[in-house]
Amino acid sequence: xxxxxxxxxxxxxxxxxxxxxxxxxxxxxxxxxxxxxxxxxxxxxxxxxxxxxxxxxxxxxxxxxxxxxxxxxxxxxxxxxxxxxxxxxxxxxxxxxxxxxxxxxxxxxxxxxxxxxxxxxxxxxxxxxxxxxxxxxxxxxxxxxx
Amino acid sequence: xxxxxxxxxxxxxxxxxxxxxxxxxxxxxxxxxxxxxxxxxxxxxxxxxxxxxxxxxxxxxxxxxxxxxxxxxxxxxxxxxxxxxxxxxxxxxxxxxxxxxxxxxxxxxxxxxxxxxxxxxxxxxxxxxxxxxxxxxxxxxxxxxxxxxxxxxxxxxxxxxxxxxxxxxxxxxxxxxxxxxxxxxxxxxxxxxxxxxxxxxxxxxxxxxxxxxxxxxxxxxxxxxxxxxxxxxxxxxxxxxxxxxxxxxxxxxxxxxxxxxxxxxxxxxxxxxxxxxxxxxxxxxxxxxxxxxxxxxxxxxxxxxxxxxxxxxxxxxxxxxxxxxxxxxxxxxxxxxxxxxxxxxxxxxxxxxxxxxxxx
Numbered sequence: 001x002x003x004x005x006x007x008x009x010x011x012x013x014x015x016x017x018x019x020x021x022x023x024x025x026x027x028x029x030x031x032x033x034x035x036x037x038x039x040x041x042x043x044x045x046x047x048x049x050x051x052x053x054x055x056x057x058x059x060x061x062x063x064x065x066x067x068x069x070x071x072x073x074x075x076x077x078x079x080x081x082x083x084x085x086x087x088x089x090x091x092x093x094x095x096x097x098x099x100x101x102x103x104x105x106x107x108x109x110x111x112x113x114x115x116x117x118x119x120x121x122x123x124x125x126x127x128x129x130x131x132x133x134x135x136x137x138x139x140x141x142x143x144x145x146x
Numbered sequence: 147x148x149x150x151x152x153x154x155x156x157x158x159x160x161x162x163x164x165x166x167x168x169x170x171x172x173x174x175x176x177x178x179x180x181x182x183x184x185x186x187x188x189x190x191x192x193x194x195x196x197x198x199x200x201x202x203x204x205x206x207x208x209x210x211x212x213x214x215x216x217x218x219x220x221x222x223x224x225x226x227x228x229x230x231x232x233x234x235x236x237x238x239x240x241x242x243x244x245x246x247x248x249x250x251x252x253x254x255x256x257x258x259x260x261x262x263x264x265x266x267x268x269x270x271x272x273x274x275x276x277x278x279x280x281x282x283x284x285x286x287x288x289x290x291x292x293x294x295x296x297x298x299x300x301x302x303x304x305x306x307x308x309x310x311x312x313x314x315x316x317x318x319x320x321x322x323x324x325x326x327x328x329x330x331x332x333x334x335x336x337x338x339x340x341x342x343x344x345x346x347x348x349x350x351x352x353x354x355x356x357x358x359x360x361x362x363x364x365x366x367x368x369x370x371x372x373x374x375x376x377x378x379x380x381x382x383x384x385x386x387x388x389x390x391x392x393x394x395x396x397x398x399x400x401x402x403x404x405x406x407x408x409x410x411x412x413x414x415x416x417x418x419x420x421x422x423x424x425x426x427x428x429x430x431x432x433x434x435x436x437x438x439x440x441x442x443x444x445x446x447x448x449x450x451x452x453x454x455x456x457x458x459x460x461x462x463x464x465x466x467x468x469x470x471x472x473x474x475x476x477x478x479x480x481x482x483x484x485x486x487x488x489x490x491x492x493x494x495x496x497x498x499x500x501x502x503x504x505x506x
Contacts, residue, residue, distance in 0.1 A: 038318060039326050065416050070328065072416050087418070091449060092307040092436065094300055097418030108419040109304055110437040124448050126441040 044070050052084060052143040055136060063098025063105075066143070073132065073143060074098060074105065078116060082134040084143040085118050090127035105129065175380030180365050181373035185261055189365055191254035193387040194394060198247035199349075201398065202285070205240040206342070215338035217331055219294040220412040227409060238402035244286055246398065248428045251279050259466070259486050262479070263366035269467035271363065274356040276464050281349050286426060288341040294334060299413035301425045302337070303329050308436070311453050329415070369472075424500050431496035432456055463489070 047069035058064060058077040065072050065087055072087035076098045085105065087095050094109035104121060105114040112123030118131045133144045155163050163169055180189060212230055214222040226233040255275065258264060264272035291302045306329065310320030325332030367373055377383055425433050435456070439448035462469065470482045 037322055039321055039324075039332070042326065065418055067416055072418075091441075092304045094303060094419040094423075095415075095417065108421050108423050109300060110433075120441055124437060124439055124441055126447045126449070 047145070049142060049144040051140045052134075053141050055139045055141060058082075061098075061100040061103060063100070065095065065097070068132075068143065068145075074129075075134075075141060075143065076105070076116065078103075082136065082141055083116055084132040084134045085114075086130040086132070088129075089125055090120075090129065091123070091125040096129070172380065175384070176378060178361070178364070178379035179376040180379055180383045181367050182375050182377050183367065183371050183373045185368055185371060188254075188257040188261060189383075190387060190390050191250055191257060192360065194390055195247060195250050195254055196353075197387075197391040197394060198243050198250060199282075199353075201243045201395075202240065202247060203346075205236050205243065208236045209240055210342065213292065215292070215335055219292065219334055220409075223293045223409060227406075234406050235402055238405075238407045239398050241407035242398055242401045242405075244289065245426070245428075246394065248282055248286060251282055252428070255279060256486065256490065260483060261366065261368040262470075262472075263368070264467040264470075265366070265369075265472065266467075268359070268363050268366055271356065271359040272467050273464065274352050274359060277352045278349065278356060281345055281352065283428065285341060285345050285349075286428065288337040288345065290426060291334060291337045292341065293409060294413050295410035296413050296417070296420060297410055297423060299329060299415065300419045300423055301429075302333065304433075305425070305429075306333075308432075308449070308453055311447075311450055312457070313450075313454075427497060427501075430500040431493040434496040434500045459489075 050066065050068055050073075052066040052068075052073060052075045053064060058075070060077055060079050063074055063076040066075055067073070068086070072095050074085045074087040074096060076083045076085075085096075087097075089096050089107040089109065089112055091107065091110055091112050094107050096105050096107045096112075096114070098104075099106045102113075103116065105116070105118070106112070107114075107123070107125065110124050112125040113121040114125065114129050115121050118129035120126075120128060131146075133146045135142045135144065154160065155169070180186070209226070212222055212226045212233065213219070223237070227237055228234075258272065258275065287302075287305055291298045306320055306323045309323060310316045312319065321327065323333070323336065324330070325336045424430060432452075436449055436452050439452045441448055443451050466482065470479050472479050
């Protein structure tokens with residue numbers, strides 16, 4: 001091999017070596033940074049049942065938001081009894097509310113409507129609301145995740 | 147560089163000149179020429195944007211002295227606007243100036259678009275300008291949450307959910323922005339850091355490149371326009387710029403004094419979204435589009451179609467300088483101008499729908 005060829009090979013190798021070293025160094029710096037900015041999973045305590053309110057709180061065709069673990073739930077008193085749903089809209093996560101005048105569940109953010117079975121009536125929500133089981137124990141309304 | 151007619155500066159000016167060489171900058175400003183023609187007025191929007199951005203920096207620094215990015219965020223802003231002398235004024239100017247800045251940036255962008263100022267060799271000036279617009283919208287979005295009021299809470303809930311719906315990177319982005327799965331105090335801390343440190347650092351870098359490119363390529367003369375004459379940047383153009391800045395300052399003062407920015411109600415994550423909720427006006431057209439799309443379109447979730455559609459349109463807009471090959475006779479490309487007017491019409495109609503009817 002000529003001197004020039006050897007020099008070119010050596011230069012090429014050094015260029016490659018330097019380039020990959022810099023690349024590896026950048027990757028070794030960026031990897032912890034990317035992992036750091038992505039928050040760790042903090043498992044929420046699995047709440048399967050909560051007292052959502054008392055029987056004296058709601059009149060027929062009234063609703064209220066209650067805490068179901070770390071998330072909002074919606075309790076509605078109908079003429080026949082109580083219904084409970086996840087209060088998180090399936091569209092873009094806004095918190096829904098009960099509209100007594102139309103007897104529907106409404107998301108004010110993008111005007112989505114659900115019926116009292118949690119099914120989408122109109123608007124952009126792509127999925128129904130998750131429904132919970134409701135039991136009345138004495139004067140307490142107990143909502144359970146099914 | 148010293149001219150033959152000007153003696154070397156003495157005293158303090160001479161001392162500074164010897165160390166900083168500032169006269170070279172002044173000379174550069176004197177040699178910089180601005181074409182004068184019937185569209186010259188649009189040249190002032192870049193300087194106006196810079197001025198409003200500097201107002202944001204100044205008032206933002208003042209707000210930092212009292213704001214607490216914690217569970218007391220709302221109370222700290224309440225204290226600022228009710229107890230701190232001129233606190234209401236500083237906050238109002240910061241909020242109004244942010245809105246005016248976004249408005250001026252949009253007008254600046256569309257003026258550059260219709261005057262075809264993105265043509266070769268100014269493609270990267272357009273790209274960096276679009277980068278600055280994106281950064282300013284990010285400033286608006288992140289700053290909106292900081293007072294921790296109801297509107298801000300749900301706007302952040304929706305906005306981060308939109309980011310989370312993007313395929314592949316969506317969930318990572320959502321968790322990165324929220325600091326977890328949900329909008330909490332952790333989200334506020336992140337938004338604060340992004341608003342006062344990350345975005346200013348990025349803006350400084352991108353703005354530096356943008357201003358360098360503007361300086362390097364000079365002002366673009368629209369196709370088919372012959373300048374009547376040229377004006378010196380220093381002092382002629384700069385003095386006219388200053389008049390515009392004074393008007394903008396007067397406008398800001400009037401808006402802040404007569405229409406002080408409201409604080410609203412403290413955010414309650416366990417309260418339903420209030421009726422009439424809507425984002426800031428510059429996000430309203432996207433909000434309305436997501437509202438109009440049905441739950442499913444051809445078996446795909448409507449929100450995903452909307453988000454992907456907006457993303458693709460934004461990408462095409464960013465790449466306009468590379469896609470617009472122009473008219474072979476050197477005139478403005480009519481097709482792209484029509485596309486621009488359609489974009490304005492769609493955004494205006496969707497925005498108007500939000501303000502005309504917010505419920506039902």
